[in-house]
Amino acid sequence: MNTRHIKVKEIGGLNIVGFRVLCPGEQYIIEIPKAAAVLKERGDEIQHLINKEVQLGAFVAEDTTGDLDGYWVGMEVEKIEVIPPGMVSFTIPPQTYVSTFYQGTNHGIRDAYRDMHEWAEINGYARRSDLWHVERFYRFDSGEHVEVELLDTVESKIKP
Numbered sequence: 001m002n003t004r005h006i007k008v009k010e011i012g013g014l015n016i017v018g019f020r021v022l023c024p025g026e027q028y029i030i031e032i033p034k035a036a037a038v039l040k041e042r043g044d045e046i047q048h049l050i051n052k053e054v055q056l057g058a059f060v061a062e063d064t065t066g067d068l069d070g071y072w073v074g075m076e077v078e079k080i081e082v083i084p085p086g087m088v089s090f091t092i093p094p095q096t097y098v099s100t101f102y103q104g105t106n107h108g109i110r111d112a113y114r115d116m117h118e119w120a121e122i123n124g125y126a127r128r129s130d131l132w133h134v135e136r137f138y139r140f141d142s143g144e145h146v147e148v149e150l151l152d153t154v155e156s157k158i159k160p
Helices: 025-045 106-122
Strands: 007-011 014-021 055-060 071-077 088-092 095-104 125-127 132-142 145-156
Touching: 007 145, 014 025, 014 055, 025 055, 025 071, 025 132, 071 088, 095 106, 095 132, 106 125, 106 145
Parallel strands: none
Antiparallel strands: 007 095, 014 071, 014 088, 055 071, 055 132, 095 145, 125 145, 132 145
16 A cells, blocks of 8 residues: 555635536546636636635535535635536535545546545544545646545544
């Protein structure tokens, strides 16, 4: 297992404005970069942006209702007010994450997640697949090279 500088992080609520991508599973690798490109072009339309150079991806791994199915590509905002046409907004509540930074191809992200899941299990954390997971992209211009902080929602198995 590559520990990749894995750590636990508490993050307050995140307000996000962007696009929901909903498609068959094998199409996400094609559709997410398209949505990210449109978001980059339309970033100036979003009010109260925190950092135009950083895009967030968000998903709920196991959505039982279907309401949260898909993948959201967005940018973090200080507050949600006016939503540009065709975009959506949502807030992720404060959560605890296992975090690691990944640089490489899109395809290598799976290995980073596997390492995070193993690290979390060994260190007494359980993955919360029913809550939001976040990917904070610092470089996303091509699938051949991405720079992303992976934030996988967990809870401590050790109850106080």
